[in-house]
Amino acid sequence: MANVAKLKPRSGGGSSLGTPTDLSDDAVQAISGAINGLVADAFALYVKTKNYHWHLSGPNFRDYHLMLDEQGAQIFATIDPLAERVRKISGTTIRSIGQIHTLTRVADDDREFVPPVEMLRQLMNDNKAMAKSMRDAHDICDEHKDVATASLLENFIDETERRTWFLFEASRDPDQTGH
Template sequence: MSKTNNKVSPDLDTPTDLSPDGVKKVSEALNVLLADAFALYLKTKNFHWHISGRHFRDYHLLLDEQSDQIFATTDQLAERVRKIGGTTLKSIGQVAKLQTIKDNNEDYVPPREMLRELMQDNKHVAAAMRKAHDVCDDAGDVASASILEVFIDETERRTWFLFEATRQEGSNAA
């Protein structure tokens, strides 16, 4: 939604049976998730490009797979906002304003710390998706809620894989 008048351009005003307030709330929630998806995607790619050490190949492939999966969510989130009549992100500047995932601009991060940080970020995203799911439920937007259910499962899978990759040999805990 435009910040100046909270109205969508008539050319972009997609018809929906959701209430205008529901469209606004769902769009806002999904746009934060979209910003976080872009931030997590770039962080995952950053770590993919800068991973080193004895597990290089395994971690490099894991992070490449995970970044592809994260990026695949962006179009679905943005298109869902448009399907209900909202507007979505238009720039990196908007991503920076809305993201809740912290960037990592360090020159070097040890591999295990990379994976642990991404694990925590994925846990954060799953929790944010659950909150957005509640917003969708309140607005009666079952389609957005359904998409989020799949994304929550995928995010939990990424979290699990990152957790297992950071466990010490012979350890039952991380």
């Protein structure tokens, strides 16, 4: 019989939620912390994107409205796989809106009116920052040899860069586009 490494169940922060993993306690803590920050950012960016989607106005309403709806759905679709990844490695993940507020790096925008181009530029910058945070989390995963989480992040980085690109192009000054 082959020598099989034993996976030890974790305490899951003192509860019975520990999932067996071969990652060290330090790895679980570092990776979970980085990914939970991304989960919080994704929730906040989703709400901000939907806020702008609902409150758009102006001549490009239809195009921007549809683009932000698509982007919001894409952002929302990242939350569950990221949170579940934390649980798969024996971590615990987001439990409340308060925890999201504590962990997120995405600023709220509660203003009653935001010009459409400013909305797009804010979301562009938020997505750009999100891609950087994902790269930073990827580095942590690489450091601890967590290839599965790193692989998951690679696809999300690509999607985030695509959103950034679309928001950049949609918010460009027509006088600077060569048209």
